[in-house]
Amino acid sequence: MNPRTCLYPHHDDEKDFDVMIHSILEDIKYDDTRQQALERLFSMTHLAHQHNRIPMVCTSQWDVIDALADCLYHESDRRLACLTLNNLSIPFENKAVMAFGSSSSNLLDSVLMVIQNGYSESYLCCILLMNLTFLDDAKLKVLNYHGGGLENPKSLLRTMELVLKTYTRFLARKVLSVEGEAVRWTTGLLRNLTTIEEGALLVSKTDIPSLVLSYVRDSRNPLHQWTEDSLEDLSLQVLVNLAKHVESADCLKSLNAKHAFDSIVGQGGIHDVRASFLQVHLH
Secondary structure, eight states, rough: OOOOHHHSSHHHHHHHHHHHHHHHHHHHHHHHHHHHHHHHHHHSHHHHHHEEHHHHSSOOOOOOEEEEEEEETTTTHHHHHHHHHHHHHHSHHHHHHHSTTTHHHHHHHHHHHHHHTTTTTTHHHHHHHHHHTTSSHHHHHTTGGGGHHHHHTTTTHHHHHHHHHHHHHHGGGGSSHHHHHHHHHHHHHHHTTTTTTHHHHHHTTSSHHHHHHHHHHOSSOOOOOOOSHHEEEEEEEHHHHHHTTTHHHHHHOOOOOOOGTTTTSSSSSHHEEEEEEEHHHOO
């Protein structure tokens, strides 16, 4: 079978697909047709139609990403645009286009705007950035975006730090909140960014390590609820990444982090493995 048939709509549908995308992108330009156009676009990227995701992004015929990024500035359209962008960021083939393509600056600017303004869709933008940074080449791009480093208070790293500082208090609530989800998925993004040494070292020079450590140490959830991509699971992975490098490990040692894992060691499972690794490396 031609691999193209696995990734693109069937031949008989290709012409209709092209016409439909062009029609949707035209309708997105106008206030009175934008919402319906976004609903159609989201439907075309949903799980049942996931085969549309790659041809929708990996083409020069149109620019879906640029159109969706512009929608993040419209309150009534923001959530649906975020959900569609998240769907499109899942295929590996799309990640490089979204992170380095002609629309990447507009996309990252728009996403950063949503997070910095504290909009309720911030957690969706954090998921989007996390999805993109599963691509190794995208990690430095995202980490250093908008000035990068620690001196710029508007850099993405300082923005992530502010999200954790601002919303950690919402974790005390028993109900799920968009603020708590912003903390969780920011931690997921940090998990990806700290897999590279530069990311680990930069993060270690912020207040992020102490906050992430508290998500493990102060968790009220029993260990069996630390499921994949839970806040505790993601936090442990961030801490493991930091412990792998001397300078960032020294940061954890200064926080007396090794004692935060005493109750986990010996319990079995992946969390035991990670906690044991941390205790050994922070001894």
